[in-house]
Amino acid sequence: EYNANFCFQLASLLLLPLSRRCCNSFRLQKCSIRCRHSASADYQNGSRQRLVILGTGWGSYSALRNVDKSKFDVIVVSPRNHFLFTPLLCSTTVGTLEFRSIIEPVREYGFRQSDHFHLAEATEVDFNLREVTCRSCLGSRASYQIGYDRLIIGVGALTNTFGVPGVNEHAFFLKEVSDARQIRERLIENTELAQQAWISPDERARLLHTVIVGGGPTGVEFGAELYDFARTDLARLYRHKAADVRVTLVESAQILASFDASLRNYAEKKIRARKNFDLRQGTVASVDAQGAALRDGSRLPAGLVVWSTGLAPRPFIRDLDAPKSPSGQLLTDPQLRVLADKSGRSFAIGDCASIVDGPLPCTAQVAERQGRYLANRLNQDRTGPLSESSSGAQLQDEPFRFAGRGMLAYIGEFKALTDTPGVKLHGFTSWLLWRSAYLTRLGSWRLRLQVPVDWTKALLFGRDTSMF
Template identity: 35%
Template structure:
């Protein structure tokens, strides 16, 4: 069964899909913006299925009447006809997040963000613009230095990658074209925590901090930004409590993501308050609805705790209602438990147990008979392994594939459910729950040096990792066209350098 049994309508305020992991490269022209985007229509056309697409923003979801309200960007040429609504049987929300300003004053007005293609292009434009301004003959040296002070807020992967890109751009390209300005450039990275790249292994963090120190990038740890002004950014240093002001020509704000206003509105409608994103179950279905799904940065999976269900798990497993679980009974449900509660699996791996039976074994006994109290005790720690998934493209992409697969196999799985036992209910779940498979994460550090944390805590740092990065990012491109363009851009950069034309 192919997806052409559905009538699909895609609504997006842009008419292209952007490969966002390459956006930091777009900011300095290492890769062109057009090389990381693919028109939605060209993607849907290749699917061979008739998919409607509208370039519009969804501003309201009416889940009572199964309707979404959309608006094409306002334009006088349409004379009020830019509003329309779409009825749905199923709704998939994948609206992403937006930059989180933590309500810091001045951020929205004076800082640049790095979530959308046009934001990346604006940064590129501004960088070159600042060099041109700093070249004006009328400007005193102090002013030149102010203009060429670049401040990056947030030491996560995006902020670090941008700082590294900017440093490379200045060193490799701008220093040749603006030789007199080279010494006035200053890059400052403000991180509120104790280290940059703190979601990475300590070895990577250390390497990155040392490399940035060698590169002359001023990394200020424990710096909480309290205000962004037009020409100045103010931070509070945690250690000393001191307030420090740094003049800037440009601030790039990259401190993680928050929920978009439309999503917040919808969360209110559903009674989901005080959550950072739309809460879904493990099948990506939005809690409080039965035909709305959410994935990517706008959603978060509310993984059911084992401890919440411990009584029903035990009673489902204890088929003969003896109040005791023996090995045979246990073996029959162990697969379902692991399917339904992935934290169990992670816990076992972490503690180097080969299967769940090891968890229940008392010393070296070969037979296992446990009661509910013992069962509870044995599983009491597994929930500690529950983690929110990171807000990365990797997670979103896997969720997209998972959900498409579910829809494509909906009829089949209605008849032959393939999911785990419903411990609280009867029968089985139609599908296996979504399971994220972490394939590793890169942190490009500039100068052809990249760090990577691969599954199993493998660490790889250096130029060979940069080449691994090149090949992974090439293979992840959405089309052969963009693959060809991205590789072409890298080649062009090696031969001719980056373009500094202010377009």
């Protein structure tokens, strides 16, 4: 999946007309949203059923892109109106990439009616009435119901704080563009403040110290981006003061635990060899405005604490009256149908769901392929498990199967890790593969143009350190 031919993609990029979507402009009509939509009614074409998709993450976005819109009236409900390419989110925190270079508006994929996208969050599902209760993210935040014939729940998950005091109040997460923007602003603000003459040496050291909690891919990649930022752009712009910039990565066990041991050891060796980059084995007991405290009694004064440890269910999932996994995910059967819906018309995918007999890792790769599998299944069998047709029966019995195709991680200084079933790579060659693979996985040709332009600008002219 991630080893697509980069040269072929680049050639296609140069040959395709850049105005592909400009020719398909949509007429936007001013419509009032009804407070209640009844399922299986008021369709212009009675043969279409209503498919409601909750969320715009990897799974939901994949389903939206692949479902046959001539067979379904597709309605999307999400508190954000874009898809976010999360593997490159860390790069936006230090200006390597611009925020808009990794997001794709969901309306670009077309809706039969302009009010079929709802900027809202789901708060409740009634599986018997086949109805979703939503709360608008706009204006008075009114609540209303949307009926469905088929439902895909793909709302993702939150970062797990494990109940550690002070995390929600003082730490920064890294799951959305808004999180990356806040981190970027805090980094620049702390660096500027540290230059002031009235700042004491101890306070300067605290301001220039960043603590990252969690040694998974997100924590390691953010640390790598920050290290590159400090040794190049901060060193150029702030000169000798940049030498005081420090990063501490706190992990209770091993970093990058899901990677091959040889790659994990390589990453740890490279990180430990870096000046002002510390790996700390331990558990955070609390976070406050001045830094983080560990359970062993030690303290890490810091101007920025970034928290990236595990996943927790969103309140919407947590409050649903449905069977759940020990970690709070909705349980589904192997065909991704929600166990709580006996009619088989509701599905759950991605981080918010777990297959009852075979839980899968919470990764973008899993969610994307679940969305594609589900869209293909619905395209072939609109009537679902109630159908008595032979094709419907075959689809009903065909479970979702996943075989991991590998993982990639950037570790800084133009070095990366590639962990696939057949190939274990590290170093500069792996970094080239990391960049080319993600470039080909971006959702649109617009992004495939913007991202390499951003990379080139950062390489030639440095990262943008503007505050806005």
